[in-house]
Each structure stands twice: as structure tokens, then as C-alpha cells.
Amino acid sequence: MNAQRWTMTLAGAFIILSLVLAHMAGTIDISSISWLWFTAFVGLNLFQSGLTGFCPLTKILRAIGAE
Secondary structure: OOHHHHHHHHHHHHHHHHHHHHHHHOOOOOOOOOOHHHHHHHHHHHHHHHHHOOOHHHHHHHHOOOO
16 A cells, blocks of 8 residues: 555545544534535545545546546
8 A cells, every 4th residue: 555545544534534523523513504514525525435446536637637
């Protein structure tokens, strides 16, 4: 695993960890519908793309012509 994939994996883990810790401390409520679910989605996507090397957004951007 290269440095970029390690960075993506750790960034995703830190995002999810911060959401979990804030929820446990009572400062946020992730059990209700809110924009925090979008943050969780981004964190999980960063984590999985760091581990697997597959990023759906990269596929979409390449399909529309981005380099």
C-alpha cells in the first residue's frame, strides 16, 4: 500500500472515529436523519477506497473525461 492509500484509509478512519466519539459524548445525535450521515458516507468511502484502491468518484470523473 502506498502513502496515498494509507492517507485515504487513515483519513476515513479519523472521520468515522470523530463521529462515533461525538455521538458517545452526546454532542451529536447520529441516530436521526441529518447531514452527518453524508459525513459518515464520505468517511466510509475514503476508508474503503484506501484499502481496496477502488473509488467510485474516480470512475465517474474518468468516464466524463477528467484526467
